[in-house]
Amino acid sequence: MKTTLDAATKQMASQIIYQIFPERFAIGGALASSEKLAQAAYSHPDVVKRGWDDSTLDQPWGMQFFGGDLDGISDKLDYLQDLGVTGVYLTPVFSAPSNHKYDAVDFFSIDPMFGGEPALLRLIEALHAKGMSLTLDAVLNHVSDSHPWFLAAKAGDASKRDWFSFKDDGSYLCWQDYGLMPELNLSKPSVRDVLYRQPDSLVQHWLAKGVDNWRFDVAQDVGIAVAQEMAAIVAQRFPQAGLLGELNGFSGSWFEAGGGFKGMMNYWYRTATLAWLAGEIDALQMNHALKDAREAYGLSGLLCSWNMLSSHDTPRLLTTVGSLEKAQLAMIMQFTLPGIPLIYYGEEIGMEGGADPDCRRPMRWNQADWNHAQRQFVQQLIAIRQNHPALQYGDVQVLGDRLAGNALVFLRATEVIGEAALVIVNLSDRPLQTRLLIPYSHWYDGVPLHDALGHAADTKVQAGSVLLDIPAQAAAIYLPGEPYQHYRFFKARNR
Numbered sequence: 022m023k024t025t026l027d028a029a030t031k032q033m034a035s036q037i038i039y040q041i042f043p044e045r046f047a048i049g050g051a052l053a054s055s056e057k058l059a060q061a062a063y064s065h066p067d068v069v070k071r072g073w074d075d076s077t078l079d080q081p082w083g084m085q086f087f088g089g090d091l092d093g094i095s096d097k098l099d100y101l102q103d104l105g106v107t108g109v110y111l112t113p114v115f116s117a118p119s120n121h122k123y124d125a126v127d128f129f130s131i132d133p134m135f136g137g138e139p140a141l142l143r144l145i146e147a148l149h150a151k152g153m154s155l156t157l158d159a160v161l162n163h164v165s166d167s168h169p170w171f172l173a174a175k176a177g178d179a180s181k182r183d184w185f186s187f188k189d190d191g192s193y194l195c196w197q198d199y200g201l202m203p204e205l206n207l208s209k210p211s212v213r214d215v216l217y218r219q220p221d222s223l224v225q226h227w228l229a230k231g232v233d234n235w236r237f238d239v240a241q242d243v244g245i246a247v248a249q250e251m252a253a254i255v256a257q258r259f260p261q262a263g264l265l266g267e268l269n270g271f272s273g274s275w276f277e278a279g280g281g282f283k284g285m286m287n288y289w290y291r292t293a294t295l296a297w298l299a300g301e302i303d304a305l306q307m308n309h310a311l312k313d314a315r316e317a318y319g320l321s322g323l324l325c326s327w328n329m330l331s332s333h334d335t336p337r338l339l340t341t342v343g344s345l346e347k348a349q350l351a352m353i354m355q356f357t358l359p360g361i362p363l364i365y366y367g368e369e370i371g372m373e374g375g376a377d378p379d380c381r382r383p384m385r386w387n388q389a390d391w392n393h394a395q396r397q398f399v400q401q402l403i404a405i406r407q408n409h410p411a412l413q414y415g416d417v418q419v420l421g422d423r424l425a426g427n428a429l430v431f432l433r434a435t436e437v438i439g440e441a442a443l444v445i446v447n448l449s450d451r452p453l454q455t456r457l458l459i460p461y462s463h464w465y466d467g468v469p470l471h472d473a474l475g476h477a478a479d480t481k482v483q484a485g486s487v488l489l490d491i492p493a494q495a496a497a498i499y500l501p502g503e504p505y506q507h508y509r510f511f512k513a514r515n516r
Contacts, residue, residue: 025436026321026414033263033283034324034414037403038156038363039106041094042333043135044120045383046366048073049092057088062133065118073383082378083119089383091131091140095147104369104396105403108154110236112333114141117165121333121381123238124165124202128216128223138230145231154233156263159224161216162242163195163202171203184212196239207247217251220258224251228259240266240275240282248281265327269334272326273317284325287360289314291330294354297429297448298347304448307429308422311358315417320359324414328360330368333381337365337374345371346494349398350446353474353496354429356402357444359417369399405473405498410435411442412498420457421445428453428491438463439511443470443499445477445491453491460485468510470499 048057058070069085113122116132131138148155164171174181185203186194196202205212217224224235237243252264265284272285293310296302314323330351331338339348356362367384371392374380406412411433421430427449434441447453468482477497480487491497503509
């Protein structure tokens, strides 16, 4: 299992990304919601002002404001660094009427509710000072119906009319028939110019300001051809920028086409993981889901995609699976499967929440509300992953489909001899006690294996096999050791 990856792919695959919904994470300067919401930015008559501890369930959900902002995120970077996070992903921050900002009225200004452009620049500087990256969310498919481009188009401005798709009756194409979000006509070169093709376009403008990466909303509506053109153009000026798409499903075709997004939000993993934990699919499907992703995404595409279990668009993990034990099994998979772990804010302290808008509850900063054991568990998973290159950018071999029982089993390995990890997730109510043949040439006879999680007993390689004894409803991450003082299993001459 030999792989060759470039340095940029390895660097991207080695990240731990933390997703933040800016309106709900923290308020800068330790202000209370009442103080922050008294500012002029919240003076619109449709704004509903809420206290930090109030419910998110009251309507109208899109116009409820709690006061979170970008300086609040800057204030909490020590917390994120202590957790082990290496990069932050923000849902949209551009000027927009809603709390979620997916309905932009100006792609070139940061919403004053979030502190405007100065607050973004302060955040970028603070992140980079800690060696952390920033990924922003771009919505190329649609804008707000109050965006000046759309207002001009409705008024008959010939230069903007074909930036949208109007019908003879005056109606227009809009995102999922949601009239407040008219779709941009991406077939027009002038639209693509202002979005990403020109040096002063949306994508290039903010990369020049210090943004590191972009996540593109509703990738299926953006389209493969646009993603390919954008990637080629951006790479000429910003070769280190990562472009990642959102597709709620299987993303294989996006990588088959080549030259587009570097990675995708891996909803495929999420679907498979949660279905397996719920008993909706068996272990055979779970193991094949991983094999299918490896084959269709390719190694680089899979490694650079985000492994996510919850987000601002889904119920939170603990609410979905119903127990901390199952949530932890899911997270073990998230941190060991090939791909970049994406932690939705608050998951590390056991926050709960149902479907949107309940999943967008304000972050809990009172430590009395935290599940401290869960936070320590997440720190442990991050440390295990970040200390072992095999779990960051190793290739994957699926082994669980050859076993009876209810287990996901796979081996991760880099091109470095012996640099590998064997992961077993046993979802059965019974211990997994079996001998597993391992088709990997560089775990030699006698190599000791230790479970980094401490759930399973130590074992060792025996003539290309391992005798497993994994407790019920438990997982193991087996890593090799060098037990001898004057002898090494892994010799440089074998590389």
